[in-house]
Amino acid sequence: MGGSNSKDRELRERAAKVIPGGMYGHLSVALLPDDYPQFYSRAEGARLWDADGNELLDFMCAYGPNLFGYGHPEINAAFVRQMEIGDTLTGPSGLIVELAEAFTGMVTHADWAMFCKNGTDATSIAMVTARAHTRRKTIIMAKGAYHGAAPWCTPRPAGVTPEDKANQVFCNYNDIASLEAAVAAAGDDLAAIFAAPVKHDAFVDQAAPDPAYARRARELCDQTGALLVVDDVRAGLRIARDCSWSVVGVEPDLSTWGKCFANGHPISAVLGSDKARAAAASIFVTGSFWFQAAPMAAALQTLKLVRETDYLERLNALGARLRDGLAERASAAGFGFRQTGPLTMPLFLFDDDRDLRKGFFWSSAMLQRGVYVHPWHNMFLCTAMTEADIDFALNAAEDSFKALKANAASLQPIEKLAFLTA
Amino acid sequence: MGGSNSKDRELRERAAKVIPGGMYGHLSVALLPDDYPQFYSRAEGARLWDADGNELLDFMCAYGPNLFGYGHPEINAAFVRQMEIGDTLTGPSGLIVELAEAFTGMVTHADWAMFCKNGTDATSIAMVTARAHTRRKTIIMAKGAYHGAAPWCTPRPAGVTPEDKANQVFCNYNDIASLEAAVAAAGDDLAAIFAAPVKHDAFVDQAAPDPAYARRARELCDQTGALLVVDDVRAGLRIARDCSWSVVGVEPDLSTWGKCFANGHPISAVLGSDKARAAAASIFVTGSFWFQAAPMAAALQTLKLVRETDYLERLNALGARLRDGLAERASAAGFGFRQTGPLTMPLFLFDDDRDLRKGFFWSSAMLQRGVYVHPWHNMFLCTAMTEADIDFALNAAEDSFKALKANAASLQPIEKLAFLTA
Numbered sequence: 001m002g003g004s005n006s007k008d009r010e011l012r013e014r015a016a017k018v019i020p021g022g023m024y025g026h027l028s029v030a031l032l033p034d035d036y037p038q039f040y041s042r043a044e045g046a047r048l049w050d051a052d053g054n055e056l057l058d059f060m061c062a063y064g065p066n067l068f069g070y071g072h073p074e075i076n077a078a079f080v081r082q083m084e085i086g087d088t089l090t091g092p093s094g095l096i097v098e099l100a101e102a103f104t105g106m107v108t109h110a111d112w113a114m115f116c117k118n119g120t121d122a123t124s125i126a127m128v129t130a131r132a133h134t135r136r137k138t139i140i141m142a143k144g145a146y147h148g149a150a151p152w153c154t155p156r157p158a159g160v161t162p163e164d165k166a167n168q169v170f171c172n173y174n175d176i177a178s179l180e181a182a183v184a185a186a187g188d189d190l191a192a193i194f195a196a197p198v199k200h201d202a203f204v205d206q207a208a209p210d211p212a213y214a215r216r217a218r219e220l221c222d223q224t225g226a227l228l229v230v231d232d233v234r235a236g237l238r239i240a241r242d243c244s245w246s247v248v249g250v251e252p253d254l255s256t257w258g259k260c261f262a263n264g265h266p267i268s269a270v271l272g273s274d275k276a277r278a279a280a281a282s283i284f285v286t287g288s289f290w291f292q293a294a295p296m297a298a299a300l301q302t303l304k305l306v307r308e309t310d311y312l313e314r315l316n317a318l319g320a321r322l323r324d325g326l327a328e329r330a331s332a333a334g335f336g337f338r339q340t341g342p343l344t345m346p347l348f349l350f351d352d353d354r355d356l357r358k359g360f361f362w363s364s365a366m367l368q369r370g371v372y373v374h375p376w377h378n379m380f381l382c383t384a385m386t387e388a389d390i391d392f393a394l395n396a397a398e399d400s401f402k403a404l405k406a407n408a409a410s411l412q413p414i415e416k417l418a419f420l421t422a
Numbered sequence: 423m424g425g426s427n428s429k430d431r432e433l434r435e436r437a438a439k440v441i442p443g444g445m446y447g448h449l450s451v452a453l454l455p456d457d458y459p460q461f462y463s464r465a466e467g468a469r470l471w472d473a474d475g476n477e478l479l480d481f482m483c484a485y486g487p488n489l490f491g492y493g494h495p496e497i498n499a500a501f502v503r504q505m506e507i508g509d510t511l512t513g514p515s516g517l518i519v520e521l522a523e524a525f526t527g528m529v530t531h532a533d534w535a536m537f538c539k540n541g542t543d544a545t546s547i548a549m550v551t552a553r554a555h556t557r558r559k560t561i562i563m564a565k566g567a568y569h570g571a572a573p574w575c576t577p578r579p580a581g582v583t584p585e586d587k588a589n590q591v592f593c594n595y596n597d598i599a600s601l602e603a604a605v606a607a608a609g610d611d612l613a614a615i616f617a618a619p620v621k622h623d624a625f626v627d628q629a630a631p632d633p634a635y636a637r638r639a640r641e642l643c644d645q646t647g648a649l650l651v652v653d654d655v656r657a658g659l660r661i662a663r664d665c666s667w668s669v670v671g672v673e674p675d676l677s678t679w680g681k682c683f684a685n686g687h688p689i690s691a692v693l694g695s696d697k698a699r700a701a702a703a704s705i706f707v708t709g710s711f712w713f714q715a716a717p718m719a720a721a722l723q724t725l726k727l728v729r730e731t732d733y734l735e736r737l738n739a740l741g742a743r744l745r746d747g748l749a750e751r752a753s754a755a756g757f758g759f760r761q762t763g764p765l766t767m768p769l770f771l772f773d774d775d776r777d778l779r780k781g782f783f784w785s786s787a788m789l790q791r792g793v794y795v796h797p798w799h800n801m802f803l804c805t806a807m808t809e810a811d812i813d814f815a816l817n818a819a820e821d822s823f824k825a826l827k828a829n830a831a832s833l834q835p836i837e838k839l840a841f842l843t844a
Contacts, residue, residue, distance in 0.1 A: 025708025132581030159554030286447025
């Protein structure tokens, strides 16, 4: 335990010269414990090796894309086979049609599909489509929800103008009164209600959707003519083999998808109902690589595994084993340890740990024992994990709870997280 | 000549059900002659096969990404090798550092790099960086220039709000007085001047940058503290082994790249000077697949070919052979035929052809003879083309000019292009 990090340090020094801040975006470790590696050398199944060769059981799964295991042989074979035939061309291959048929055949509300590259592409297309459909401007979103990193939705204000964030009204997730107030505030200008399928905000407890809230969002859209958008980029296929709000019986007009539906190959999507078809056809959105055929081949293979295997039941069983085992060990060590979110997308927070000093210590202890957990962002399970992997993580957790107990009294504030308590 | 299109028709019928408008974005053939295929089955080198197996010498090169030939063995081998090791992971591989070093080592103005997926990601990052750097909002762009398809820059108004297009002032490309007027209109709020490296707008003659215009843009940025952005997404590496404005001796603060620097594998980039480094580090931009290692391996291999081969001299020679040969044949047939843009990125327009009926007929005739040309968008050459390919295109052109001459008097207006003469 406690591996070398000399290669990671060397790469960071080189990166500091040629990459602003040394790294950027969601894979920057700037807000993670100091011993978290920044660079990786290899991956297979549920495991990652950092730049120094330290092996890690990875509960981040690339922040979602890894659903069936890193380097899945059949999915990668489908990708490479198509890449050799033709990938980024002067026109799409027939696979775009096959994939649209396969995806809309799986997702109840969907009559059509558009494919793109980033999750942010998909949420932006949904926004523009809703505005084109309604000829109105206002979008309702829940405070703290992440819908991407374009100027209209990025969570950090640097370089963003007030106009970029215009025409937005915020509500509280699962709070019907606040949603109704937001709709009232939008007046006759409501274009869309955006909803995360679960509350999966960073730094706070996760929450399942209140079915009454989801139904009310649907009703309010029906009453106003606005479109209901479920942003399934992060949670899609880890809650249902359908749009994630199918579990609460609510069908959106548009859903956005990304991350895992080609198991890490780059593709995202907007699915829509007939109601929104003409509007979607009226907008101009595109990208140099959106029509790549190889990720579509990988997506078709991934969706086949989604339809034809018990992957979701297995993921849920692994998640339950992890949740029960951690609860038992945390309790035995005397810690209030909150596990929230879907079984397949857990987030862990300690009680009485507003500045995350316990969470940081415990996560570092897990890392030293070969398990990559995240102290403040939801994690992801993948089907390459086994019961033995979960037990490995539970043993690491038991030791890490003990280490935390032994050190709890002497933990210092974490400077880089000072904003949490400011 | 004049191949079957039954498979293309069948795919279009299926697509009409599951894709809005049957296809979307820049690869839609909605504004191309009716006989242009929508779907493709295969590609190799400089050639494409449509869904019905008709072989085409492809002068679109996937709208740019194909620089070294479809399915380039060494580039694809580098991609697959890295894909097997690790691609979309919980952190970047060291390749992001290597690629930033290689790219900044090649591009004179660049001290740092950020990688992303779409060209639009790169132009959006440049805009946000410039606003963060200056704490101002106004962006100057040339009328008709394409800088992407996000709400702030998409050329079609459907679903776009006035606020999306706020803080933008327009000038005319190569018109110094209009650029100065735009800077005056921006007052003390100028964040950036965006410039295409050449005028490569659709539907009109292309134009090289006037060196005096480029120098004046640089001066105006220096005087106001705004950043100069050269949007090299489309033209990058087809004009220089450096930023494309290096040929007129002007260095921007930021340049944006995409399309071809991994020969069709999905990656784009922003390169910047030290001046803009802190601002770039202050913004939050990211994407699920931005840190994929395999496209970075492909990009490293592509940039190696850029540095170590005479690809650019060969492309220019092929382009000159094409331009001279077409000029001769057009003239012999009695047509005023304007060939504009860099030799490696030509656009063809007929004189007295405001509604493109001649261009459409001639392009269709070329297609029937196995050559894919575009009637109103700049084309692209790739190094997989040979002199024999150019001669094949010239023979097709000779026949196509003759066919046009025989039919010129009876050409009908093209309904789908009525907007050009409205």
